[in-house]
Amino acid sequence: MTTDAETLARRAYQLAEGSVMDVQGFVDLFADDGEINAGTMTFRGEQLGWLVVFLAKFAPDIHPELHRVVVQDNIVAVELAIRGTFTGPYESPAGVLQPNGAKLDVPGADFWVVEDGKIKQFNCHVSVNILLEQMGVQADFAAAIKAQHVSKL
Amino acid sequence: MNNEQIIRRAYELAEKVDVKGWVECFTPDGTFTDMSIGVTYHGPDGPTGVGKTVEVYAKAFPDMHRELYRFFSVGDVVVVELALQGTHKGPLPTPMGILPPTGKRMDAPCCDVFRLVNGKIQSFDCYPSGTVIFAQLGVLSNIEAAIARS
Numbered sequence: 001m002t003t004d005a006e007t008l009a010r011r012a013y014q015l016a017e018g019s020v021m022d023v024q025g026f027v028d029l030f031a032d033d034g035e036i037n038a039g040t041m042t043f044r045g046e047q048l049g050w051l052v053v054f055l056a057k058f059a060p061d062i063h064p065e066l067h068r069v070v071v072q073d074n075i076v077a078v079e080l081a082i083r084g085t086f087t088g089p090y091e092s093p094a095g096v097l098q099p100n101g102a103k104l105d106v107p108g109a110d111f112w113v114v115e116d117g118k119i120k121q122f123n124c125h126v127s128v129n130i131l132l133e134q135m136g137v138q139a140d141f142a143a144a145i146k147a148q149h150v151s152k153l
Numbered sequence: 154m155n156n157e158q159i160i161r162r163a164y165e166l167a168e169k170v171d172v173k174g175w176v177e178c179f180t181p182d183g184t185f186t187d188m189s190i191g192v193t194y195h196g197p198d199g200p201t202g203v204g205k206t207v208e209v210y211a212k213a214f215p216d217m218h219r220e221l222y223r224f225f226s227v228g229d230v231v232v233v234e235l236a237l238q239g240t241h242k243g244p245l246p247t248p249m250g251i252l253p254p255t256g257k258r259m260d261a262p263c264c265d266v267f268r269l270v271n272g273k274i275q276s277f278d279c280y281p282s283g284t285v286i287f288a289q290l291g292v293l294s295n296i297e298a299a300i301a302r303s
Contacts, residue, residue, distance in 0.1 A: 077232040109264040109280040125264035129283035
């Protein structure tokens, strides 16, 4: 198998498909010091598979639909939509959100950096607030502001 | 100027809140899509013009700064990884309503994808981490209430 940057990135997406879900295979594509950055979170080592497992829990049919793949040497940039059906529990720090069967279609942009045939860095810029909205979670600014004011008293 | 230089200049104009200059970086039918809210801005003027977001963020975050980390330019595409930084001191309009100033600091990851035609931006897809921004502004904790209601 060739291990150019685009091949590796496409292979990673394939292994993270809900219908494939080869977490170990996904992790094995990374360098020993490889990392995944998503939002403010960074995953390394044994944690590299966390994101794949997390996504498949609430959307077992998860599918990354790649819209545009741009490659330059060892870097791959991808515009994509993460699609699936919200049929499993979504485990958030605030508690578990029960599935509502909604079709998810969440835009994102990913950056892959490859060195010596392994993924060195995967930066995932997914619109999580759109994901939450599609799951039925609406921001309630009035309640949030009120809570802030109360906490200052 | 090559495409990367053109985009670097566009960021400089946005930093200076030179809305006219920013808008002139776009083709007449150029678009700016904020992927965190699913809204596309078109054309030079008005509330749906491509300059609107620069104006809005400059008012909401008077010290607004785009910290540019990585440029990636291939053909007609320029991709940028950056951070959106600033202090929330003015009203921030969102599709969910206007968020009054919280005084809190934003430092959120973002990925911008530009497509250029003849040195002008034809499309700009912006992927800011909306949840990170809302969390840093202190308005994401109410997810607990949303989850409790579900």
